[in-house]
Amino acid sequence: MRYLMYTIPMVSGTLRTVTSSTDVQDGRSTRWEEHRRARRAELVDATLAAIRRHGAGVGMDEIAALAGTSKTVLYRHFADKGDLYLAVCASVDALISTQLRAAMAHVGTPREMVSASIGTYLAIVEADPEVYRFVVQRPSLDRPVEADPVSGLSAAIGDQVAAALEVQLRAAGRDTAAAGPWGHGLVGLVRAAADHWLGQPSRMDREALTDHLTQLTWAALADVLTTDPADSDGAPAPHPTQEMDR
Secondary structure (H helix, E strand, C coil): CCCCEEEEECCCCCEEEEECHHHHHHHHHHHHHHHHHHHHHHHHHHHHHHHHHHCCCCCHHHHHHHHCCCHHHHHHHCCCHHHHHHHHHHHHHHHHHHHHHHHHCCCCCHHHHHHHHHHHHHHHHHHCHHHHHHHHHCCCCCCCCCCCHHHHHHHHHHHHHHHHHHHHHHHCCCCCCCHHHHHHHHHHHHHHHHHHHHCCCCCCCHHHHHHHHHHHHHHHHHHHHCCCCCCCCCCCCCCHHHHHCC
16 A cells, blocks of 8 residues: 655744554554464474374374464464365475476486476475375364365376476477376376375385386387487486476
8 A cells, every 4th residue: 555645844844754544554464464474384384393293183282282382373373274284285285396396407308307206206205294194184174175285286286297298298399289188197196106105014115116107107108208219218308397487
Protein backbone atom coordinates (compact mmCIF):
# COMPACT_ATOMS: atom_id res chain seq x y z
CA MET A 1 0.00 0.00 0.00
CA ARG A 2 1.27 3.45 -0.87
CA TYR A 3 2.66 5.52 1.95
CA LEU A 4 0.54 8.60 2.66
CA MET A 5 2.64 11.59 3.65
CA TYR A 6 1.87 15.24 4.12
CA THR A 7 3.45 18.27 5.75
CA ILE A 8 2.20 20.66 8.38
CA PRO A 9 3.74 23.95 9.41
CA MET A 10 5.54 24.27 12.70
CA VAL A 11 5.26 27.35 14.88
CA SER A 12 8.77 28.34 13.89
CA GLY A 13 7.75 28.36 10.23
CA THR A 14 9.60 25.15 9.33
CA LEU A 15 7.85 22.10 7.97
CA ARG A 16 7.74 18.58 9.35
CA THR A 17 6.63 15.37 7.65
CA VAL A 18 3.87 13.23 9.15
CA THR A 19 3.37 9.57 8.27
CA SER A 20 -0.20 8.29 8.46
CA SER A 21 -1.24 5.55 10.87
CA THR A 22 -1.93 3.36 7.85
CA ASP A 23 1.82 3.19 7.18
CA VAL A 24 2.49 2.00 10.71
CA GLN A 25 -0.22 -0.65 10.48
CA ASP A 26 1.06 -1.89 7.11
CA GLY A 27 4.60 -2.11 8.48
CA ARG A 28 3.45 -4.10 11.47
CA SER A 29 1.41 -6.41 9.23
CA THR A 30 4.43 -7.04 6.98
CA ARG A 31 6.70 -7.77 9.92
CA TRP A 32 4.10 -10.14 11.39
CA GLU A 33 3.76 -12.04 8.12
CA GLU A 34 7.54 -12.37 7.86
CA HIS A 35 7.71 -13.57 11.45
CA ARG A 36 4.88 -16.03 10.83
CA ARG A 37 6.59 -17.49 7.74
CA ALA A 38 9.88 -17.82 9.59
CA ARG A 39 8.20 -19.47 12.59
CA ARG A 40 6.31 -21.92 10.36
CA ALA A 41 9.60 -22.87 8.69
CA GLU A 42 11.19 -23.45 12.10
CA LEU A 43 8.29 -25.67 13.16
CA VAL A 44 8.48 -27.67 9.92
CA ASP A 45 12.20 -28.26 10.59
CA ALA A 46 11.33 -29.35 14.15
CA THR A 47 8.68 -31.71 12.75
CA LEU A 48 11.22 -33.30 10.41
CA ALA A 49 13.59 -33.78 13.36
CA ALA A 50 10.78 -35.33 15.41
CA ILE A 51 9.90 -37.71 12.58
CA ARG A 52 13.51 -38.83 12.37
CA ARG A 53 13.63 -39.39 16.12
CA HIS A 54 10.20 -40.96 16.75
CA GLY A 55 9.29 -42.40 13.36
CA ALA A 56 6.57 -41.70 10.81
CA GLY A 57 3.83 -42.13 13.42
CA VAL A 58 5.05 -39.15 15.45
CA GLY A 59 2.38 -37.25 17.38
CA MET A 60 1.80 -33.55 17.89
CA ASP A 61 2.92 -33.79 21.53
CA GLU A 62 6.28 -35.21 20.47
CA ILE A 63 6.66 -32.55 17.77
CA ALA A 64 5.85 -29.76 20.22
CA ALA A 65 8.28 -31.15 22.80
CA LEU A 66 11.15 -31.30 20.34
CA ALA A 67 10.31 -27.79 19.10
CA GLY A 68 10.46 -26.56 22.70
CA THR A 69 6.91 -25.26 22.57
CA SER A 70 3.33 -26.42 23.13
CA LYS A 71 0.60 -27.86 20.94
CA THR A 72 -1.25 -24.60 21.40
CA VAL A 73 1.56 -22.79 19.61
CA LEU A 74 1.64 -25.43 16.87
CA TYR A 75 -2.08 -24.98 16.27
CA ARG A 76 -1.57 -21.23 16.18
CA HIS A 77 0.58 -21.68 13.08
CA PHE A 78 -1.05 -24.81 11.60
CA ALA A 79 -4.78 -25.47 11.56
CA ASP A 80 -4.28 -29.17 12.37
CA LYS A 81 -1.90 -32.05 11.74
CA GLY A 82 -3.10 -32.20 8.15
CA ASP A 83 -1.97 -28.62 7.60
CA LEU A 84 1.42 -29.42 9.14
CA TYR A 85 1.67 -32.54 6.99
CA LEU A 86 1.14 -30.47 3.83
CA ALA A 87 3.87 -28.06 4.94
CA VAL A 88 6.27 -30.98 5.46
CA CYS A 89 5.39 -32.34 2.01
CA ALA A 90 6.13 -28.95 0.46
CA SER A 91 9.54 -28.92 2.16
CA VAL A 92 10.34 -32.44 0.93
CA ASP A 93 9.09 -31.54 -2.55
CA ALA A 94 11.50 -28.59 -2.70
CA LEU A 95 14.40 -30.75 -1.50
CA ILE A 96 13.82 -33.50 -4.07
CA SER A 97 13.33 -31.06 -6.95
CA THR A 98 16.49 -29.14 -6.05
CA GLN A 99 18.64 -32.25 -5.71
CA LEU A 100 17.32 -33.81 -8.91
CA ARG A 101 17.97 -30.63 -10.83
CA ALA A 102 21.51 -30.44 -9.45
CA ALA A 103 22.19 -34.10 -10.27
CA MET A 104 21.04 -33.76 -13.87
CA ALA A 105 22.95 -30.53 -14.40
CA HIS A 106 26.31 -32.30 -14.41
CA VAL A 107 25.75 -35.35 -16.62
CA GLY A 108 27.69 -36.15 -19.74
CA THR A 109 25.51 -38.69 -21.52
CA PRO A 110 21.80 -39.58 -21.58
CA ARG A 111 22.52 -42.83 -19.75
CA GLU A 112 24.29 -40.90 -17.00
CA MET A 113 21.25 -38.62 -16.76
CA VAL A 114 18.97 -41.60 -16.18
CA SER A 115 21.33 -43.12 -13.63
CA ALA A 116 21.80 -39.79 -11.82
CA SER A 117 18.03 -39.25 -11.56
CA ILE A 118 17.41 -42.73 -10.17
CA GLY A 119 20.39 -42.65 -7.81
CA THR A 120 19.48 -39.24 -6.41
CA TYR A 121 15.91 -40.25 -5.65
CA LEU A 122 17.01 -43.47 -3.95
CA ALA A 123 19.64 -41.59 -1.96
CA ILE A 124 16.99 -39.23 -0.58
CA VAL A 125 14.77 -42.16 0.38
CA GLU A 126 17.64 -44.03 2.04
CA ALA A 127 18.86 -40.97 3.95
CA ASP A 128 15.40 -40.14 5.38
CA PRO A 129 13.29 -43.33 5.42
CA GLU A 130 10.95 -42.19 8.20
CA VAL A 131 10.34 -38.82 6.54
CA TYR A 132 9.63 -40.68 3.29
CA ARG A 133 7.15 -42.96 5.08
CA PHE A 134 5.52 -39.96 6.77
CA VAL A 135 4.96 -38.28 3.41
CA VAL A 136 3.82 -41.39 1.53
CA GLN A 137 1.71 -43.08 4.23
CA ARG A 138 0.12 -39.95 5.80
CA PRO A 139 -0.06 -41.42 9.32
CA SER A 140 -2.72 -40.33 11.82
CA LEU A 141 -3.98 -37.22 10.08
CA ASP A 142 -6.89 -35.36 11.67
CA ARG A 143 -8.71 -35.14 8.34
CA PRO A 144 -8.32 -36.17 4.71
CA VAL A 145 -6.27 -33.66 2.77
CA GLU A 146 -8.06 -32.11 -0.19
CA ALA A 147 -5.20 -32.57 -2.65
CA ASP A 148 -2.85 -35.55 -2.67
CA PRO A 149 0.62 -34.02 -2.19
CA VAL A 150 2.33 -37.32 -3.03
CA SER A 151 0.67 -37.48 -6.44
CA GLY A 152 1.47 -33.83 -6.91
CA LEU A 153 5.11 -34.46 -6.01
CA SER A 154 5.33 -37.44 -8.37
CA ALA A 155 3.76 -35.36 -11.14
CA ALA A 156 6.22 -32.51 -10.54
CA ILE A 157 9.19 -34.89 -10.67
CA GLY A 158 7.70 -36.53 -13.76
CA ASP A 159 7.48 -33.14 -15.46
CA GLN A 160 11.10 -32.45 -14.54
CA VAL A 161 12.34 -35.78 -15.91
CA ALA A 162 10.13 -35.40 -19.00
CA ALA A 163 11.66 -31.99 -19.70
CA ALA A 164 15.14 -33.51 -19.47
CA LEU A 165 14.16 -36.38 -21.79
CA GLU A 166 12.72 -33.90 -24.27
CA VAL A 167 16.10 -32.14 -24.44
CA GLN A 168 17.83 -35.47 -25.09
CA LEU A 169 15.31 -36.50 -27.76
CA ARG A 170 15.62 -33.17 -29.54
CA ALA A 171 19.42 -33.42 -29.45
CA ALA A 172 19.17 -36.88 -31.04
CA GLY A 173 16.84 -35.57 -33.75
CA ARG A 174 13.94 -37.68 -32.48
CA ASP A 175 10.25 -37.02 -31.99
CA THR A 176 9.75 -35.46 -28.53
CA ALA A 177 6.10 -36.49 -28.12
CA ALA A 178 6.99 -39.48 -25.92
CA ALA A 179 8.96 -37.43 -23.38
CA GLY A 180 5.90 -36.86 -21.15
CA PRO A 181 4.72 -40.47 -20.78
CA TRP A 182 8.27 -41.75 -20.51
CA GLY A 183 9.20 -39.22 -17.83
CA HIS A 184 6.15 -39.96 -15.71
CA GLY A 185 6.45 -43.70 -16.33
CA LEU A 186 10.07 -43.63 -15.19
CA VAL A 187 9.08 -41.86 -11.96
CA GLY A 188 6.33 -44.41 -11.31
CA LEU A 189 8.73 -47.29 -11.87
CA VAL A 190 11.40 -45.88 -9.56
CA ARG A 191 8.89 -44.93 -6.85
CA ALA A 192 7.33 -48.42 -6.83
CA ALA A 193 10.78 -50.02 -6.68
CA ALA A 194 11.82 -47.66 -3.88
CA ASP A 195 8.70 -48.47 -1.84
CA HIS A 196 9.39 -52.20 -2.16
CA TRP A 197 13.11 -51.77 -1.46
CA LEU A 198 12.52 -49.68 1.65
CA GLY A 199 10.23 -52.33 3.12
CA GLN A 200 12.75 -55.18 2.83
CA PRO A 201 14.42 -56.18 6.12
CA SER A 202 17.59 -57.11 4.24
CA ARG A 203 17.72 -54.94 1.18
CA MET A 204 20.36 -54.67 -1.52
CA ASP A 205 22.78 -51.76 -1.63
CA ARG A 206 21.43 -48.55 -3.08
CA GLU A 207 24.16 -48.53 -5.73
CA ALA A 208 23.15 -52.03 -6.85
CA LEU A 209 19.47 -51.06 -7.08
CA THR A 210 20.42 -47.94 -9.01
CA ASP A 211 22.36 -50.10 -11.49
CA HIS A 212 19.47 -52.57 -11.88
CA LEU A 213 16.90 -49.84 -12.51
CA THR A 214 19.24 -47.99 -14.85
CA GLN A 215 19.81 -51.16 -16.89
CA LEU A 216 16.06 -51.78 -17.07
CA THR A 217 15.13 -48.29 -18.21
CA TRP A 218 18.14 -47.77 -20.46
CA ALA A 219 17.42 -50.99 -22.36
CA ALA A 220 14.21 -49.32 -23.53
CA LEU A 221 15.55 -45.78 -23.99
CA ALA A 222 18.96 -46.36 -25.56
CA ASP A 223 17.79 -46.51 -29.17
CA VAL A 224 15.84 -43.27 -28.98
CA LEU A 225 17.98 -41.11 -26.68
CA THR A 226 21.23 -41.44 -28.61
CA THR A 227 22.24 -40.00 -31.95
CA ASP A 228 23.92 -43.33 -32.72
CA PRO A 229 21.78 -46.31 -31.62
CA ALA A 230 24.91 -48.50 -31.68
CA ASP A 231 26.40 -46.35 -28.93
CA SER A 232 25.05 -47.92 -25.75
CA ASP A 233 26.48 -45.19 -23.57
CA GLY A 234 24.86 -42.36 -25.52
CA ALA A 235 26.48 -39.24 -26.89
CA PRO A 236 27.35 -36.22 -24.76
CA ALA A 237 24.22 -34.12 -24.45
CA PRO A 238 23.37 -30.55 -23.45
CA HIS A 239 22.61 -29.98 -19.79
CA PRO A 240 18.84 -30.66 -19.46
CA THR A 241 18.37 -27.98 -16.81
CA GLN A 242 19.33 -25.29 -19.31
CA GLU A 243 16.16 -26.08 -21.24
CA MET A 244 14.09 -26.75 -18.12
CA ASP A 245 14.84 -23.29 -16.73
CA ARG A 246 13.53 -21.48 -19.81
